[in-house]
Amino acid sequence: MVYLFLADGFEITEAMAPLDMLKRAKVEVTTVGIGSRSPRSSAGVQVIADRTDADFVLPEDAEMVVLPGGMPGTTHLMASPVVREVLAEAKRRNLFVAAICAAPWVLDANGLLDKRRATMYPTMQTEMEHGVYTEEPVVVDGKVITGRAAGCAVLFGLTLVTELKGREVAAALKHSIYPNW
Template sequence: MARFYSLRKKDEDEAKTADPFGVLRPKVKNAEQQQVNIYDMAKAYVFLADGFEDIEALAPVDILRRGGIDVKTVSINATDMVASAHGVQVKADMMFADADFSDADLLMLPGGMPGAKNLDEHEGVRAALVRHAEQQKLIGAICAAPMVLGHLGLLRGKRATCYPGFETELEGATYTAEPCTADGNIITGKGPGASFAYAYRLLEEFKGASVVEELKKGMMYEF
């Protein structure tokens, strides 16, 4: 379900006063469009460590940006350059030390090895995830990266998926083996092939199913 809130009556009255004939107001087509999306300016951060899986990091960045989410890539290295698991050099948008992530609506962890292990061993990343989870904000992790959440106890009592072989790292979770699993504020993906399904599911939390379906059509996603 998209995270929406309804337009307050006071705002409706003010809108009618400013535009009494409805000329300037958009024509709504369905109930979902009649709601004001409080996440129009949603902020997301993707943590990048050396050895991250290319598609698991960059496909969600692409899809979320297309969907209107403000996404920043964050290097946890000593520099802003991060090497992917397949040797692609990526210049991150920012360094980990340059943000406290208090404005984040979504934190994302790509998989890949040793990328996921490097994230798991980064105390700053771990602390940011715990603070984020305490506020019941959205967290996404895919492939090997759900193990980071498992080690922090953030998956206890939840359903989750991950790359086969990492199930034992999902402490307290029920392993689903699904391509993508959403449970509360946690969304997990199984592996590289699930990157699109995972990214679309994350976007749906903020923009709703109809926006996601339109984006799929525009991207020729016909599966």
Template sequence: MKKVALFLANGFEEIEALGTVDILRRAEIPVQTVSVSNELKVTGAHNITVIADKLFTTMDFSDIDVLVLPGGMPGAKNLNEHKGVKEQIKTFVTKGKYVAAICAAPMVLGGLELLKGKKATCYPGFEPQLIGANITGENVAVDGKIITGKGPGFMFDFALQLVEIIAGKETRKKVAEGLLWEKKISD
């Protein structure tokens, strides 16, 4: 089973981060939350404080298959200013591993010029920072190994898309049904 690391920076969007972790864990996908600050305690954009599983400085990414960047401000800005996060993203893309970002966080990928010629979506107003992307405006855009989501209202779509990519359509359907998420899932 693919393993996931989800970055937490002060100012992260709680719904996107915690909802995604919850849904992935419901699918029995191993997820580690990774603080990019100097402490495990990270406070979100709406003053909800959580304890991350690992610090970025002690995290071993060698057995991780998927990186997830939640949005929120200034969380996405803090991710974008973290050199180690950006290096890790570039390494993942080079190795053909998955990178997923939602809301404002696709700006990190755009700034690294990883979205050139790729379908992408983001929170309205951040499109200029998705340098070279084909902006879809969709809830979730998947182009190769890059997955982007529009914003907090679409966290379920984003997280369930990750479940499908990692664990398949049947697992996605099972998790969605367990959540009473009544959106139709195409076969």
């Protein structure tokens, strides 16, 4: 099971493109609204999360935690005690953690990027204090997956599928959506 966290001000493409790729690959995903079951994206698009963060504890079936970027969504993720607890538990259990755009900042601040290669939105790279910044579109370093920006959201989603379901499933999925790359 994948748990994707949505806070007011999330970047819609960075949340929905990976969610779509995971669902197409038949990966179970639960969306978790931070502070609300109906967070709004940075563009004002309101979504209905599967559940809220009220009393949320990372279930035993968790395989991956995903954080989309966007502002001020990333700052809301950063301020969330639930997100901090979930990331600590994911680290303890050696689960996959994934973040895109500004959200790798949250991973870095919570001790998940220590000396790991990672990417993030270029203007946010100064916030990366513990990781090793790279300008690649998507980076996998062990169980940590980072994406650079909204323009990389489909590739980021396909990478999540690769890590959970394997290269063959991801390659078939990529072919089915006819990307231009």
